[in-house]
Amino acid sequence: MENPFVRKMERHVRLASEDRAILDGLARQHIRHIAGRQDIEGPHTEPYHTHLILDGWACRYKQFPDGRRAIVALLLPGDLCDPFVFRRARMDHAIGALTPVTVARITPDQIGDAIRGRPAIEEGLWREMLTTTAIHREWIASVGRRSAIERLAHLFCELHLRLTWAGLADGTSLPMPVTQPDLADALGQTSVHINRTLKELRTSGLVALRSRRLTIRDLDGLRERGLFDPAYLLPA
Amino acid sequence: MENPFVRKMERHVRLASEDRAILDGLARQHIRHIAGRQDIEGPHTEPYHTHLILDGWACRYKQFPDGRRAIVALLLPGDLCDPFVFRRARMDHAIGALTPVTVARITPDQIGDAIRGRPAIEEGLWREMLTTTAIHREWIASVGRRSAIERLAHLFCELHLRLTWAGLADGTSLPMPVTQPDLADALGQTSVHINRTLKELRTSGLVALRSRRLTIRDLDGLRERGLFDPAYLLPA
DNA sequence: CGGGATGTTGATGTGAATCAACGCGGGTGG
DNA sequence: CCACCCGCGTTGATTCACATCAACATCCCG
Incomplete structure (x- = not known):
């Protein structure tokens, strides 16, 4: 199976085979496996490396003192947890695995080396960053x-495109390995209401969801x- | 009065006097005035320049077909509307003036020139960007x-620090030139409820707000x- | 001095939260 | 290999935070 990171970068820019080899190399070093529900990067740390997600889903989240959790971003295969480690900023949030996750650990120097003299790679990383901000x-x-229903529908559409570009969707069918409580924390609702909203999307014939797989019936x-x-x- | 952009950059990095002169120069060219409620940059454009806010407040917003508006960021004096124009991305949102606004129009080349050979400026712009993302x-x-009340209190605290760093707050007293409908679109609520929440913050002795000026009574x-x-x- | 946008308050409605109960499934330990 | 059990999914009953609707006050600008 091809590397989802390279797949995605090729959507942003045209890569020479050497570019492709460099990016692929990043994804083949320092592989680590993280169990579901574990933190990949805790809060308040000043990480020395970034992680490239190779398999599984993770999230950026903020935990409130009283237990509330806000998921502020979903990280899919091909996503870099922090493209800007080299700024050595202190984490104001945490990164957690939502499922078992495989990552490649990457140092800031490796990113710098990959960019140097490789304008396509630099451009690709920029566009990736602009997309993330969008x-x-x-x-x-x-x-x-x-x-509620608009939010869920919108998220499904976003994930459909992102997974397609990482080469992980099969037409309009995509992996959806997260639980309803996870979706609730990402959409600012409760899992009970996510469940009812999901039911509404199902009964109106827009999607089907079973065994952790979403099928979009009417895109x-x-x-x-x-x-x-x-x-x-x-972007662009 | 000192340039709020330079003020803010000096909080990120130590600037040599030459750095300061370069940044100050950016803020003194191509000054434009925009009336309140006018767009600084419309949706779907591919802007040729960025704008540095010198005076007044603006916002990034998304307009929905049925009239709903979501303000996704507030832009204060010293903020760059788009530090990354040089990527020439198409706008997926609009930038609108919430009050009458004074801006300096800046070309991508000028930003490139300011960065070249000036590591402090580059570092400062990076940190500015990391802060924006945070x-x-x-x-x-x-x-x-x-x-609702947590949201409003949090926003006031954020604005207090941002305005302080731009040199625009007087201790715990700060300009608050936006209307309650604007706050509502920024916080995802209705103006009626903003009004009631505000009243609650007032009666609990935390803030005072009159004639477009917020005074924090109990920080x-x-x-x-x-x-x-x-x-x-x-950051950092 | 007039009028439209804004601020304020009350009455009422509603989307989503909360509380609760139960089925199910997959992982674990005995 | 089975029994247990905890997390998840599902559904119903009830509550509540915030939206909606409405009326009027106030401010600011022309």
Whole structure:
């Protein structure tokens, strides 16, 4: 199976075979396995490396003192946990594995080396970063102004495209390995209400979800329901 | 009055006087005035320049087809509307003036020139960007998991620090030129409820707000009420 | 001095939270 | 290999935070 990181970068820029080899090399060193529900990077740390997700899903989250949890980003295979480790900023949040996860540990120097003299790689990383920021904006808009069903539909549409570009979707069918409580923390709701909303999406014939796999039955309908416009995921 | 952009950059990095002169120069060219409620940058454009806010408040926002508006970021004096214009990405949102605004128009080349051979400036812009991203994460957490009163208290605390660093706060008293409908679109609520929440913050003695100026009466209390931890605004 | 946008308050409605109960499934330890 | 059990999914009953609707006060700008 091809490397989801390379797959995704090739959507941003045209890579020479040497570029591809360099990026692929990053993904083949210092492989680590992390159990589901474990932190990949705890809060308040100043990480020395970043992690490239190779398999499984993770999330950025903030934990409140009283137990509330807010998931502020989902990290899928091909995503870099922190492209900017080299700034050595202290973590203001944590990164946790939602499922068992395989990562490649990467040092800031390795990223620097990969960029040096490789404008396509640098450009690709920039675009990846712009996309990530656009996703953040969209999440703020979602949680702020979209209804429960719109939010869920929108998230499914986002994940559909992101997984497609990482080479992990099969047409309109995609892995969905997260629990309803996880979705609730990502969408700012309760798992009970996620469940009811999901039921509504199902009974209206837009999606099917079973054994951790989502099948989009009516892509146009789902996008309309979620006020989803793919433009924000397509920089440049 | 000193340039709020330079003020803020000096909080990130130590600037040589030449650095300071370069940054100050950026803020003194191509000054434009924009009326309140006008767009600085419309949606779907591919802007040729970025804008540095010199005076007044603006916002990034997304407009939904049915009229709903989500404000996804507030732009204060000293903020760059888009530090990454040089990537020429198509806007997936708009930038609008919330009050009358004075901006300096800056070309991508000027930013490139300012960075070249000036590591402090480059480092400062990076940190500025990391801070912006951290604010995005915090907003997602706010709208997702904070109650109405926590959200408003948290926003006030954020604005207090940002304005302080731009040299625009007077101790715990700060300009607050936005309307309650604007706050509502930023916090994902209605203006009516913002009004009631504000009243609650007032009657509990945490803040005073009149003639577009917020005075924080009890900073520790307000931070506690908003679950506010300033760490996220302090990269590195 | 007039009028539209904003601020304020009350009455009422509702989407989502909370509380509760139970089935199911997969992992674990005996 | 089976029994247990905890987390998850599902559904119903009830509550509540916030939205909606409405009326009026106030401010600011022309």
